[in-house]
Amino acid sequence: MEASPAPPVAPVQDTLSPAEEPTPAAEPATTPPAPISASLEERLGTRWAVWVGGLALALGGLLLVRYSIEQGVFGPGVRVVLGGLFALILVAAGEWFRRTERKLPVEAIPTAHVPSILTAAGTVTAFATVYAAHALYGFIGPAGAFVLLGIIGVATMLAAALHGPALAGLGLAGSFVVPLLVSSQSPNPWPLVVYLIAVAAAGYALARLRRWLWLAASVVAGAFLWGAAMLGQAAGDTAGGWAQALFVHVGVQLALAAAFMALEPHLSTSDDEAAPDWIASAA
Incomplete structure (x- = not known):
């Protein structure tokens, strides 16, 4: 009798279980580069330049009335109106920059808070205009000047909720100085x-x-x-x-x-966590 052929043997596959499969080598973690701090030259050339420009605008509003007086170009009423318009333009420009978030050509300039600078310059000009209308020309009586200057100071503080702490300090200082700027024959x-x-x-x-x-x-x-x-x-x-x-x-x-x-x-602090x-x- 002839021997029957042996059954075929299935080839052994060289496979590994999922637990035995080699895992790919983890890529080394890359740390983000440390932020480069602005140098002194960059600060002087960008941020401080903008602040100096805002100071120049404020001084321009203060000198607008004085120059018109010395040159005799306009009458007193026109001088006061021009000062008030200049103050409104500066405040409106600051609010426009804040609302539109306009991108400036220099990247470092937005860190100088251009809207708050323009608003502060307009505030100083408004203070000077009202004070000139009261003390120099007598257009506004003590009561009216007191109320208007107070409104400007308080409004400046409220605008600081949007424009930052520098404007808050300016508004508070101006508000506390207002009573010194207005004099009366019979103080009440x-x-x-x-x-x-x-x-x-x-x-x-x-x-x-x-x-x-x-x-x-x-x-x-x-x-x-x-x-x-x-x-x-x-x-x-x-x-x-x-x-x-x-x-x-x-x-x-x-x-x-x-x-x-x-x-x-x-109010939300418990008695156990309370401290002086x-x-x-x-x-």
Whole structure:
């Protein structure tokens, strides 16, 4: 009998299980290059150049009235109107740059905050124009100048919520200086007290909105300095009007500082996590 042929043997495949398959070598991780800090020459040539340009615009608004006076080119009314228009143009240009986010040809210039610079220059020009209309030409009485200058200062602080802290400092400083720019034959302390309350409330609200502790501290310092000035007036006032106004000023300013610096920031803090806030206590 012939032997039957052996069954064919399936060839052994040289395969590996998924666990045994070689894994490709991991590529070395590449670290991003460290950002190159701007040199002193780049800062002087871009950012500071823009700030100097904004200062030049502000000085141009201040000198516009003076030059027209010396040359006698325009009458007093036209000078005031031109100053006001120049201020509006600068503020409108700053807002236009902010809204449209216009790209400038130099990449480093946007870091100089061109919109805030233009707005600040327009604010300074507006302050100078209103003050000239009151002190130089007498177009505006003390009450009107006081209200207009106060509106400009508070509006500047509110615009700082969009344009940055530099404009907030300018608006707060201008607001606290306004009462010194307006004189009256019979000073009345109560409009001053109401005005300082409005300025402090706007400053505290902006400080809480943008979390600018320095702005709140500056409001406290300004209110304290005006309280010291009112104390000097109360010392020589026999009627007692300044003393009563000083009492109201101190009470309301303390209440505002306590509400915005001591109470509101810590409402969500539990008793276990509570700690003394020495800045609020000092304020």
